Amino acid sequence: MALLETENLVKQFGGVTATDDVSFSIHEDERVSLIGPNGAGKSTLINLITRRLDPTSGDIRFQGESIVKLTPHEVVQRGVSKSFQSASIFPTLSVMDNARIAALGAEHGSFRFNFLKRLDSHAEVDDVARQTLTDVGLWSQRDQPAEDLPYGDKRRLEIGIALAAEPDLLLMDEPTAGMSPEETKATVDLIEEVKRERGLTFLLVEHDMEIVFEVSDRIIVLNRGEVIATGTPDEVRENEAVQDAYLGGVDE
Ligand SMILES: Nc1ncnc2c1ncn2[C@@H]1O[C@H](COP(=O)(O)OP(=O)(O)OP(=O)(O)O)[C@@H](O)[C@H]1O
Ligand SMILES: [Mg+2]
Structure with a gap:
């Protein structure tokens, strides 16, 4: 299924x-990566899945059940997380407190946490927060206010916050937009590492083809x-319709 x-x-x-x-x-x-020229509908598709938008028609099923009638919060509870651009960070709180809040949110937000993996003590919340910050390479910056992090680190904290909920599906819409090449590399390495260490199912929207071909x-x-x-990346690279869409005078 x-x-x-x-x-x-x-x-x-x-x-x-x-x-x-x-x-x-x-x-x-x-x-899985979702690519296409500007205005192709990529963000719209992500927003339909997270229930920020109502579809005009059609269905979306997660683990076999339709989710088009659910609220955005209920979709998160089912196990779909999106790495939000900045929106999920509390700027004046420390990096560690941001991770703690993410871990707590997972506890209250998720059926799976409630039944299978109760985070019912501070120690357990701290464990998840520590693991998350270690995964995203921000453990040494844990006491800094989140707003003091360099741009790329902030974006990685956002991914960490999404990962702290231990989602079954992670959605990312241009996670490396606006990053320097070094920050982009660090983010791609992070995605590769999480993929290797815990397994990860994701739907990634990304314009940078090098990244797309590397992680998909x-x-x-x-x-x-x-x-x-x-x-597959090879099949898509060779595909004529794709080459036409990217090279053949698509209005932007
Ligand atoms: N809230 C909205 N109201 C009206 N039109 C919208 C809205 N959101 C998106 N659109 C239109 O829907 C189409 C798809 O937009 P969408 O943002 O999904 O594209 P995209 O593939 O994410 O593009 P980009 O690569 O530039 O981020 C575009 O024509 C856009 O103008
Ligand atoms: Mg978009």
Whole structure:
């Protein structure tokens, strides 16, 4: 069974069809990237999955159950986390306290935590927070206010906050946007490491093709709201429709 599945998903904004009959699935432990030119509908698709947007028609199933009637919070409870750009960080709190809050949020937010892995003491919250900061390479900066972190470290803290909830599916929309090449490299290394150490299923939106080819098992290509190709990095690289969409005079 697919972990995530969209079926004939349509999202219209007035006259604009941002998502046009999109059907795809992601299996457990699969790393999938979503690529496509500007305006292709990538962020819209992510926002439909997190329930920030209502679909015009079609269905989204997670672990076999439709999630299109759930609230955004309920979707997180089911095990879908998104690494939010800055929105999830409390700037004046320390890095450690940010990680603690993420761990606590996971406790209260998640059925799995409540039944299988209760975080019912401070020590356990601290354990998860410490593990998270170690994973994202921020343990030595734990006492700094989050706002004092360099940009790339802040973005990694956001990924850490998303990971602290131990999501079954992690969604990332351009996690390296605005980073320096060094920060980008550190972030890609982080994703690779988490993937290796704990296993990770993700759907990544990313413009940098080098990153996409490095971290993805499979790539889904969107153009003007439609899936025009899906395949391994090699298959997508060779695909003519993809080359046309990127090179063939797409209006931007
Ligand atoms: N809230 C909205 N209201 C109206 N139109 C929207 C809204 N959000 C997105 N759109 C339109 O839907 C289409 C898809 O936009 P979307 O942001 O999903 O593209 P994208 O693939 O994420 O692009 P980018 O690579 O630039 O981030 C675009 O034509 C966009 O203008
Ligand atoms: Mg976008």
